[in-house]
Every structure is written in C-alpha cells, then in structure tokens.
Amino acid sequence: MTESEQKPAGRSVSVDLPRDVANKSDKDRLLRAIRMSLDIESATVRTNTQLFNRGRYRAVAEFPDYDALKDQARRIKETSIANLPELIQALKSSVRGHGGHVFVASTAEDACRYILDVCHWRAAKMVVKGKSITSEEIHLNPVLEGDGIEVVESDLAEFILQLADEQPSHFLAPAVHYSRERITALFKRKFKTDLPLDSGEELTRFARERLRDKFLYADVGVTGANLIAADTGTLMLVESEGNIRLASFLPPVHIAIAGVEKIIATRQEMAPFLDLLSASAVGQRMAVYTSFLSPPLTDPAFALPGKPIKPREFHLVLIDNGRMRMRDDPVFRETLYCIRCSACLNSCANFQTVGGHAFGGECYSGGIGGSWEAGTSKIENARFSELCTGCTRCVNQCPVRIDIPWLNENLGDQLNRIEERTPLGDALGSLTGAAAEDRSAPISKMFFGNYHYFAKWGTRFASISNAFAGSGEAPSADADTKDEKVGTTRTLMERWLGVDHRRALPEFPKQTLVQAARRMEAPSSRGRETKVVLFADVFTNYGMAKRGLATIEVLRALGADVVVSESVPEGRAALSQGMIATAKQHARRATTELDSHVSDGRDIVVVEPSSLSMFRRDLHHLVDSRERFERFRSRTFEPVEYVVRMLAKSGRTPQQVFDISKSKVGYRLFFHPHCQQKTIGCAEPTVELLSALGFDLVTSNVECCGMAGSFGYKKDFYDLSMAVGADLFGQVVQQDRNGGARQLIASGTSCTEQLHAGFERTVLHPIELLASLLEVQESTAKLEEEDKELESDLASVKRGRKELSKS
C-alpha cells in the first residue's frame, strides 16, 4: 500500500498555515482550512468557545427583561441604520464641536491613507493599537509598516497573532485557537528566551513588560469603538485588559476607527447595549472596562522625560467600505445591526469545532462573518458561510435578533448563481422542477435541495433502490477496495452527488407514510372536536413513516380527528442549499396543500422538526405576506407539543393515557432534541411529558449534533460533522457509564442518523415511545411486520447481487 493510500480520506499531506487558507474564495482552500483546524486548533477552540457559551447562558438568564432588552436594542439599531446619513452629519458636528476631527472613508484605501497622513503630520514613529477588527478589515498594519512606522498590537491576543503572523479566528478573542502551551512555544521561539513561561501569569507578565514602554512612548494610539453616539460624539469602548484605555489616554494622538454602522443617535441609547454586550460576548455581567469617552480627553497628554509635550488630538475615522451598499440591500442591511458580540460564534457547533480559521475569512468569522466578508470585499470570500448549516442555534442568542441563517442562505443563493450552468445541472433542474434561477447550483446541491424528487422515485422501487444504494447499511469493513466496501453506486454517488460513502443512507420504506396512513382504519370523526392534519413532510413520509403513524395513533387515542396531507416539499431542503427561488416554489406548494385543511379548522402537526421550523420561523421569508405566514405559524405544532396541549385541554393527566409499565425500552432515556426544535421552543414539552410519566430522562446539551440535515452527508463536511458529533457521543457514553445504556430518543431525522453513526443502536422518536405506551398499537405493529418483509426482500436482492458479482 502506498503512503497516499494509507491516509484517511480527505487528508492533505502538508499542513497549511492559517494565512495560507485565510482567503477561501475557492472551495479547495475552505476544505484545507477545515482539515488544518481539525488537526491543530479544534481542541482549544472547542474548550474556549464552549466556556464562553456556557457563561453567556448563565449571564443572560440573570436579566428578567432579556427579551425586552433585545427588542429595544434591535429597534435602536434599525432606526440608526435607517437614519445613518443624518447621523453621520450629526456625529461630525458633535466631534468637531469638541475639537476633534472626523473623516468618512469610502474605501479601505482612503481610510489607510488618512491615518497614514495623520501619522506623517505628527511625525509618528510608533503606533500602539487596541483591538480593532475594522483595522484588520482595512489592512492598516501593512500600510503603516510599509511606511516605516512601528505598529504594536497591545491586546494580548492580537500581540500573539502579530508574532505568529496569523489572522484573527474570533471577533472577540482573536487568538481563541491558541492553547497556553502553543503560546509558550511561540514566545520562546520568537523572543529566544529561556524564561520558563509555563503559566498564564508568566506569559502575561512577559508580554506586559514588553508592552508598557511602548504605550508610554507611542506617538499615536489606535482603537476601535463598540458604539458611537451621534449627539455627543461619545465612544463606547469595551475591553478587559486596559490596553484600549491606555491607547486612548497615553499617546497625544488618538485615532478611533469604526464602521459607520456603529453610530447610534444618542448616548442614552447606549444603555441596553451596556447590559447586552458583555453578557452576550463571554458571559460576563460587565467587561472589566467599559468606557464612555467624548474625545479629545481634557487630561493633559502623558509625557515622560525625553518625550516632547504635545497637545491632545482626536481623529474619528468612519469606514464605509461597502456598508452603505449593504444598507441598500433589503436582506444584508440586517448585517449592519451586528454589535460584534460573538454570541453567534460561540453558540455554533461548527464554529466550536473549527473556529474562525476554517469558519471565517481574512478578517470576519462565524455565522455573521460571511455577510461581513461579502459586504466589505466580494461574494466569493464568503464561501466559508457554507459551514452555516442553518441549525438556527445562533438566532435566539443574537442580542439584536439577526436572522443569521437567512443571511447565509442568501449568500448561498448568490454563490450558486455565480457558478457556471452545466447541461447536467439543467437536466436535473428540469427533471426535479427546480426554479430556473437555481439551476446553476452545483449538482450536489441540486440533489440535496430536491431530495423529495429522488425520495419519491426511490420509494417507488424501494427494494431495488435500497439494495443498490446500500441504504441502512454501514460500509463493510472487511472488503479490500473502496468499491467493494461501499458498492459502485455509493462510489458514484460520492463522486457525482457529493454524498460521503461513509454515511449509511436512510432506507426507503416499502410504503410511505401517506400510503400506510390510508390503509389505517380511521375512527369515526363524529364527536371529535380537535381536528388535525398531519403534514407528510418529505423526511417522515419517505424515511420515517413509523413516526408519522405513531403520531396518528396517539392523537386519535387522545380523541383527535386526524387526516394526512399529501407529501410535498415545504422548502427546507432547497433553502438549506441556498436555492431560494426553489424554496419559495416548495413553500407555495406546501401552503396550498394545507390551505383547505386550515380553512377546515385543522391544526397542523409536523413530525420532522426542520420542516416544522419552516412553518414556524422561515416561512415569512418565502410567502407573500405576513398574514399568510401567521396563518400557518400559529396553527403548526410538534407532535409531543400537541399531545401536551390536548392533555391540558381535556384535563387528563399523562398517566391516564400512557402507561409507563408498558415500556419495552426500560425507563432510562437519553433525549437529544433537534437544534431547530429548540430554537422554536418546542423541545420542552417532550422533556416535561416524559419526566411526568416517570422516565429517568437525561437531555443532551449540545447545540447541534453536527448532522444538520444534509450537511453531514456531504463528503466535503463528513469529518467536520463527525467531529461536531463527538460531543453528543461523549455525553451518551458518559450517561451509559452511570447505570447502563439508556434508550436513545431523538426528534429529528438527521439527529437519528448521527446517533446511528455513533452507536448503531435503535433510536426512537418520542412519539413512537408514547404510542407504545397506549393500550392498542395496531398500526405500528402492522408496519413493523411489513418492515420485516422488506428486510427479507432486501437480503434476497443483496444475496443475488453478491452472487452476480462473484460470477
């Protein structure tokens, strides 16, 4: 076997440096960056971001008016961006009124030129900088250094990155990927020192001693600004180390660099951000230093012996660099509401696993980072936004309520459209009915975005499709070649459709949910006041029919009149691939299908949480009016959520309907709620009901399992998906250690697949468990029998294929 054959799939031989893969305008660099991050940075990034994330949950829980604060912050940002041209004028007057200077730079180059000019006017030899991501955006350091000016990064994280020549990997903690051990090695290498430097204290002291004199003798201090009040010219500056205070206080010249979106109307409006920013960022009640300055300061400039006394001077450099264009865009305007707190980074499972060197560009990172990169440079630089799986865990964490997944779906849409159209793409588009605008999307995306089409045909010929695709099977480990291991079909699927050969595919059922439901004997609807339509979402209909049947059984047992809709896509699959025009078509089909049911007074129950989330959250982007969205949002429910409602309505206790002693899986459960289910707030009913019934229930606390719909199936992202899943797997193993294996319970189709990948154990939907606790479980039993028949069919087809290949 050659060396290259021994490598795990997808691994590159040489190790990339972060700078080599900072620009991800081509896919290859994105994949290399993921590899690099998984190999080198993942463990430290995971520890640090999860620490921030836990702290944030704790800190925001202390606000009794958290939602009201977020609403207030959102309103302030919306109004400020709407009035931005006027606010810029007002701010200019305020700052000039104090004796400061304001320069509005249209481009990064203009901004750098102005700052360089200021340095020239003041004969500056040394500039000391506080942390400023915007200065990274405009590439200020190389411009100043190119002119012979010494630039000193004083934030310790930036100090590390300056030494290592790396781009930031996080908005707030730019060196979040550096462990203490790696910093020690870096300092020893760069400073050629024998000092021990084996603790955070020693490293900090070492850096501080080198930086203090720089502050004292610097000619110019450069800072950013978290917010700027137009009425008073006040800068809000948030930090922990004290370097921003030093940079704005010690040198005679202070230059503050900020994007124009940082301007709000009044200083009074900064109040809600004071609470939200630190809590959302790293879970602190308040950062160590939060300054409100209207420079230039009135204290005399600091002057050590030998340093000439100079009058204080303040320059505010406001950066446009694409922001006013973003403001004109109805979708990307929302990016400008961002206060760069990094809550979306820390709450993102993918970001927690690879950090901003993979999930980020040359400057900005994480879920919101793609929109910043695209807005301030070009769309190709936002290719890393593909790592946003749309799991929506960031949505409720954003203190200004930015719909970050929607931004990334729009970036995906734009990236699809700059691809060249191919005859195969056109043919697939026409076959599946994808919108004409989306037909330039890569083949893999066309496949995943139109999964309903392939599932429909796959199910029509279930036995053959399953046998050929090896559905439901993990690849064989005792075969010699990849083809033998995974079968030619899977090899071709990987090559053409991007479906990773290591993922077991879900089995197509012999009969779909719709077909099986029609064969169920429906009780008379007389006297049944609660009317329900079970939406036959594509994932349940073609993959998890038993879950749908269990839902029907339980709801009927509770007295509901249940019918099943036709199975049509609702847009989730297409939206997740950035095919927005197709998603709109699908959303129209689904709402049209459900219209008559809703008019008939039926509530909608949806089994698959990602489909449910379409009706409850995403649909307003895809349908014509808010009223139409409300019509569906307010009537759509998760199965167990609906069970709990029905119980409450009827006044029955859970024990009157469900008998825990009938449980065939014991009483110890491990529940993994779906990410989107948590975001829309319908995971709690499952926890409450199963606990009330007396189950010993443990719930996972990972943000997302890493499967995230199609994401984990893609060969490009399989390794990342499994690395993300490791947290969930670890929690299961940990729980199993204490008293034996727990029955795995998951609400999502893809979560189920991920748990299968980790454990090859049965995973039940909570509604299946509940159905098994009812008195009669006729239809599920029938389906189980039919499944056994299907398995035997499958086995005989496989035997036939094996014999054929041997001969």
Place this chain on the structure above:
Amino acid sequence: MVDLAATFEENAMEAAAMVWRCERTPLALRKAVGLAAHKARGIVLSEPEFLGEPLIAGLRGLAGFIPRPDDDQLASADAGVTEAFAGVASTGSVCVALGRPLVSATSLLMPLNIILLAKERIVARPRDLFDPDCLKGEGLKRNLVFITGPSATADMGPLVHGVHGPHRLLVLLLE
C-alpha cells in the same frame, strides 16, 4: 427592599475585586488606605469631587504619598487612589468619572487601584446611569469608565488578573 451595598459587595468580589467597608471618617479612611498600600513606594491620589477635602486630607500624610507627581513618577508608582462617581450593584462595578487631574492615571497605571465609593452613590443596574433622573443625569454628561474587577485576560490560557491595568482593585465602601 434590596440592599444595594450588599449586592454590590457580593458581585464586586465575584469579579475579583476586594471590598472593605469603611467608616466615613478621615481616621478610618487613612487607616484603610494605609493598610492596603502599606508596601507601596509611591501612592498617588486624584482630587475627589464628591467626598470633600477634610475626609481625604489625612491620606496626604501616608508614607510614600506623592503630592504632585510628574509623569515619570506616575509610571512607577505602586498605588492610585481614585474616587468613584458611582457603584453598580448588579455587576459589582465602580464607575469613575474621567477628566479631573490624575483620575485616568490613578485608575489605570498603578498595580493597585483603591477606589473610594460612597454608599449612597450605588445604583441598581448599569443602565440606571443613563437615566436623566439618576445622579442628576451626570452619567450622561461625563467621560466615564465602568470598572469591574482588576484588569484581566484569558488570552494566555487560563484567566489571569493584572494585565495592562491594575492587578488589584480594592473598593473602600464608605458607610
């Protein structure tokens, strides 16, 4: 009714500040500062605005006190004494009004920062200082810094106190 001073004390200590309750007399204050800065070779005091000269006059007699420090002395002093504009109970922060002589220096340059906080100037939440009715609306007019514990970083691995700003923050809560 919430005891703002007690809440402040608890939250400030959680943020790694030290809080000493101190009687509001010249003698008690001198004793407390002297004890806190007993090893200091240089102590710098910024002129108070609210507490009044008689209260702080005794500090000028402490060993190591520098009456009119030049910048060189400021850069090498060990302790700075700063008056707080306000305290914030929910976060344990002290709020310092900048602009008067030596306020920035004493609250930033020395390893030990001793903050003098009058108990009645503690507000419930940070946002209260943005209310025009709170402390005569002065919070909306001044250059301010909210200080929550000693300067800190987690950039070097574990959390370390004492980076570019003070390593120790002592709040003398004047009752």
